[in-house]
Amino acid sequence: MNKQDTTYLDQLEAEAIYILREVAGQFEKPALLFSGGKDSITLVRLAEKAFRPGKFPFPLVHIDTGHNFPETITYRDNMISRIGEKLIVGYVQDSIDQGKVIEQTGKNASRNALQTVTLLDTIAENKFDACIGGARRDEEKARAKERIFSVRDEFGQWDPKRQRPELWNIYNGRIHKGENVRVFPISNWTELDVWNYIRREKIELPSIYFAHEREVITRNGQLMAAAEFLNMDHEDHIELKNVRFRTVGDMTCTAAVESHADQIDDIIEEIKFSKISERGARMDDKVSEAAMEDRKKGGYF
Amino acid sequence: MIKYPRLLWKTVRRGDIFNMDLLKFFTAGSVDDGKSTLIGRLLYDSESILADQLEALQQSNRKNDDGTIDLAILTDGLKAEREQGITIDVAYKYFQTDRRKFIIADTPGHIQYTRNMVTGASNSDLAIILVDARNGVVEQTIRHSFLVSLLELKHVVVCINKMDMVAYSEDVFNSIREAYAAIAEKLNLKEVTYIPVSALKGDNIVNKSDKMSWYDGKSLLDHLETIEVNEAVLSHQARMPVQWVIRPQTDELHDYRGYAGRILSGSFHVNDKITVLPSGIRSEISKIETNFTEQGEAESGMSVTLHLKDNIDIGRGDILVNTSHEPLVAQEIEADLCWMDTRPLDSSIMYLIQHNSKVTKCKIREILHKVNINTLEKIETDTFQLNDIGRIVLKTAEPLAFDLYQENKLNGGAILIDPRTNLTVGALMFRANAGY
Known part of the structure; x- marks a missing residue:
């Protein structure tokens, strides 16, 4: 390979692999947070490149709200059996049953906020000192200032004023007991970079990323997949539409976009021309202008 | 009215996008110089702002005097910053054109954010220094240029901004260029490009301005798209710190032992x-692996797994180098230090030094001087406060294998960690072997 052949995707990939190996080298008990979304699926491919033919030096951790798209769970289980790595699942239902969180009620009820508690409990139970996540700085302006190694206190809180400077490619992962570090290897990738990488690497994705016919309802101006978790009533009109999902989260907070893009090339074209940035389709950010900043301070990814 | 984005690179033929490379640059300057406006303008005119972000922008109450959108809002990140109208950190911004992908390290320019600028500069190939055409070269210009030279950024673009406020005068541009050239020479900045711009009006940012026909250079974006930056690849110093040893220890891979790392x-x-x-x-x-395959060679920037012909005890913290160009190995090193913590440097305690994958204890053996970064005067001192920069001699518990920062940034830079707080408290740039 000579310098003319090195492209920005190679550079981003090499950086992400470097970061994953730093996690392996610096921490006693890391974990990879796996949501079933394209970003964490990309992380799994990068981890294969970083550590094969060895095993991953960390398990995968999925925080299961119980309100997943069934396609995501099928994908997750198939992937785990293909790669032969360990999966740990933290259930939001357990947190509810233990009385640690209280289920929201009403039409816009979501378990999205509750999963922070389950995540922090799962981290504490397993004594994880580092959690690798697929967040990107281009997603949202609070994330534009996120470090690659982001130190959280024992309450999982992020303090933007106590962030460590990150110089060159040196990441300081030293922490006190009880603290942990969130690590974001694809911080410098954009949504389009992730898609181009998925295309280049021919990575398989859950089917909901591709256009398909689905029963949807319109809530707050957004298309939501019809599901019992949405507390639907007579005001909700179920329609059949061709849709796909740009991000994959909980069914209660992930909106669909109308689309006929059922091939990855079509999706990439669609994103290039897209009039709505990716997080525009996430209800959870619409709450207030600083919604993400506030959730991150509270221990969110 | 919302202008929906028409992305510049939408005409790119499929496949070309894979051949683009990446340019990281940082911007020094304050809000007063129009830095945020400049970045906002690059994002806006290159149509890298998506509609919902634009909508949020339009809904904001902040407008320029003439009623146009205040593009500076695009680079403000945190609630705390918006409330105070300041930038308190390094924000990373991304955009791409049909020729290149860009990462901007957006840092505040006031003296109390020196450490942020040092951080941003350490992760950049190129620096943009903003000069207000009305004020010319000022104290802040010297400070920013000093940081650029300290961090050894080889490529500097001096954007002489607010040309619209000086009637697009060629004489103003020329006199600022001459004044800056003297500073560049003093600081040994070799490759400096001067561009007259108005970030507010969009002159010479993305498109060439029709108001300055006397300027025959490129627009800022054109320059950023075409400049060649790739020093590390051309180096004769082959360096790979070992991050992790891959040993599957399975029946079929019983003897597999690969040293995983990224080539610096x-x-x-x-x-x-x-x-x-x-x-x-x-x-x-004996073998080089990357991307699940064997390669005959691997170069700077790549994450690889190397195998050796002999079975040696190697682990994290070791570095593999080409025998023909070995680095220095020493325990006493003269270095420039930028202090990044609110707690001052304490020469009586032991710090930790992290140099690539190696972490060892160290002491500050001697403080040689600190620099007044506004005037470049050297001052005697016995401590470093937040944002102080100067020269020290340190002694490490274990030997480091390093290059001088001016020759090899990634193997010549290190950080200091305070073991009491675990915070990153200093940036080190190795300047000389101080061992005897």
């Missing part, structure tokens, strides 16, 4: 003679 500079080839440092043991490369 130069290149490695199968059969190259290498030295493991700091131990000094020599061997040869």
Whole structure:
């Protein structure tokens, strides 16, 4: 390979692999947070490149709200059996049953906020000192200032004023007991970079990323997949539409976009021309202008 | 009215996008110089702002005097910053054109954010220095330029901004260019490009301005798209710190032992003679793996797994180098230090130094001086406060295998960690072997 052949995707990939190996080298008990979304699926491919033919030096951790798209769970289980790595699942239902969180009620009820508690409990139970996540700085302006190694206190809180400077490619992962570090290897990738990488690497994705016919309802101006978790009533009109999902989260907070893009090339074209940035389709950010900043301070990814 | 984005690179033929490279640059300047407006303008005119972000922008109450959108809002990140109208950190912004992908490290320019600028500069290939055409070269210009030279950024673009406020005068541009050239010479900045711009009006940012026909250079974006930056690849110093040892220890891979790391500079080839440092043991490369395949060679920037012909005890903290160009190995090193913590430097305690994958204890043996970064005067001192920059001699508990920062940034830079707080408290740039 000579310098003319090195492209920005190679550079981003090499950086992400470097970061994953730093996690392996610096921490006693890391974990990879796996949501079933394209970003964490990309992380799994990068981890294969970083550590094969060895095993991953960390398990995968999925925080299961119980309100997943069934396609995501099928994908997750198939992937785990293909790669032969360990999966740990933290259930939001357990947190509810233990009385640690209280289920929201009403039409816009979501378990999205509750999963922070389950995540922090799962981290504490397993004594994880580092959690690798697929967040990107281009997603949202609070994330534009996120470090690659982001130190959280024992309450999982992020303090933007106590962030460590990150110089060159040196990441300081030293922490006190009880603290942990969130690590974001694809911080410098954009949504389009992730898609181009998925295309280049021919990575398989859950089917909901591709256009398909689905029963949807319109809530707050957004298309939501019809599901019992949405507390639907007579005001909700179920329609059949061709849709796909740009991000994959909980069914209660992930909106669909109308689309006929059922091939990855079509999706990439669609994103290039897209009039709505990716997080525009996430209800959870619409709450207030600083919604993400506030959730991150509270221990969110 | 919302202008929906028409992305510049939408006409790119499929496949071309894979051949683009990446340019990281940082911007020094304050809000007063129009730095945020400049970045906002690059994002806006290159149509890298998506509609919902634009909508949020339009809904905001902040407008320029003439009623147009205040583009500076695009680079403000945190609630705390918006409330105070300041930038308190390094924000990373992304955009791409049909020729290149860009990462901007957006840092505040006031003296209390020196450490942020040092951080941003350490992760950049190029610096943009903003000068207000009305004020010319000021104290802040000297400070920013000093940081650029300290961090050894080879490529500097001086954007002489607010040309609209000086009637697009060529004389103003020329006199500022001459004044800056004197500073550049003093600071040994070799490649400096001067561009007259108005970030507010969009002159010479993305498109060439029709108001300054006397300027025959490129627009800022054109310059950023075409400049060649790739020093590390050309280096003769092949360096790979070992991050992790891959040992599957399965029946079929019983003897597999691969050294995983990212090549900092130069290149490695199968059969190259290498030295493991700091131990000094020599061997040869037997195999290079990357991307699930074997390669004959691997170069700077790549994350690879190297295999050696001999079975040696190597672990994280060791570095593999080409035997023909070995680095320095020492425990006493003269270095420039930028202090990044609110707690001042304490020469009586032991710090930790992190140099690539190596972490060892160290002491500050001697403080040589600090620099008044506004005037470049050297001052005697016995401590460093937040944002102080100067020269020290440090002594490490274990030897480091390093290059001088001016020759090899990634193997010549390190951080200091305070073991009491675990915070990153200093940035180090190695300047000389101080061992005897």
